Amino acid sequence: MNWKTYIKSYQSYLKIERGLSKNTIENYSFDVERLCFFLEENQIVISPIKISEETLQQFIYSVSKEVNARSQSRIISGLKSFFSYMIFEDYRADNPLELIEAPRIGRKLPDTLSVQEIDQLIAAIDLSSPEGERNRAILETLYGCGLRVSELVSLKISDLYFKEGFIKITGKGNKQRFVPIGKVTQKYIEIYKDSIRLNLHIQKGHEDTVFLNRRGRQLTRAMIFTIIKELAFKINLNKAISPHTFRHSFATHLLENGADLRSIQLMLGHESITTTEIYVHLDRRHLTQIMNTFHPRK
Incomplete structure (x- = not known):
């Protein structure tokens, strides 16, 4: 078998x-394809x-000249x-990267919006x-529910449980979770559904998708980025923001207002509480306030 067959x-x-x-599979595959290009x-x-x-060390040394430590x-x-997969399938007995250490990098704190x-x-x-009502509903949903952009664009009408106050989200690894949705976010989704989406010529296969483009198809992730970038430019916001910034802001604002990390973890769909803990480091004033409120020697 050649490299392409193993990659497939x-x-x-x-x-x-x-x-x-x-998207995750494409990212994993790209790393191996980059190695193949180096070999060729x-x-x-x-x-x-x-x-x-030794050959892999040569490749990593070559890569280190082109990318930063985080990408490396x-x-x-x-x-x-x-190579762990190669061992799993009994193609190899060892992982040639086992003794190769990744460069030490600090944990990057996410940007947030006030x-x-x-x-x-x-x-x-x-x-x-017509797109205005849709875009307002999109931003309200990103911020109101803390969704990843991939979760937003794939959100289904059948996943909306407004009477119960929840939406069902399919996250990374097809893992599902229920996320609370507030009345404000519900209102703007309903306005979009009833006044704009209802009048679109919806393409086959997209009947259940909440957010659609003008041609009645599911929005792309790139389109959500574009919408947000254009709005940031419009208000002269001097921050590099993306759809994920709204997710970070959702978590940060919840924490600042007294929500516990475990609840935030469940809403974000983080597998590990360690991932959620990054938000503790965002606002030192919040930590000081907790100390002054709860410590017996305050």
């Missing part, structure tokens, strides 16, 4: 055995079964996963256009 088999494993999303470029003919630690660490992690900045972004939406 690896992709099937990630999808079927591990239940990873299409340097005329190194060797299979994934026979490739050695991700590539090493992706390759370790591939409540005032979120209000300004939403106020800048042109509600006179």
Whole structure:
């Protein structure tokens, strides 16, 4: 088998055995494909079964000249996963990256928006256009429910349980969770559904998708990025923001207003509480307030 055949088999494993999303599978595969390109470029003919630690070190050294430490660490992690799969399938007896350490990187704190900045972004939406009501509902849902952009674009009408006050979200690895949805967010989704979406010529296969483009199809992730970037430019917001910024802001504002980490973890769909703990580091004033309120020696 050549590299392409192993990669294809690896992709099937990630999808079927591990239940990873299409985007995650593409990212994992890209790391291995980048290694293949390096081998071809340097005329190194060797299979994934026979490739050695020394050759992989050469590749990582080459990569280190082109990308930062965070990207380098991700590539090493992706390759370790591939060779762990090779061991799992009995193609290899060892992982040639086992002794190769990823560069140490600090945990990057996510950017957040203040409540005032979120209000300004939403106020800048042109509600006179048909897409205006949709875009307002999108931003309210991103911030009101703390969704990933992939979760937002794939949200279904059949996943809306407004009477119960929840929406059903299919997250990473096709894991499902129920997220509370407030009355304000419900209101703007209903306005969009009843006044804009109802009048679209909805394409086959998209009948159950909540947020649609003008052609009646599911919105792309790139379109959500574009909507947010244009609004940020419109209000002269000097921050590099993305759909994920609303998710970070959702978690940060909940924490600042007294929500516990475990509840935030469940709403965000984090597998580990360690991932959620990053929000504790965002606002030192919040930690000081907790100390002054609850410590017996305050």
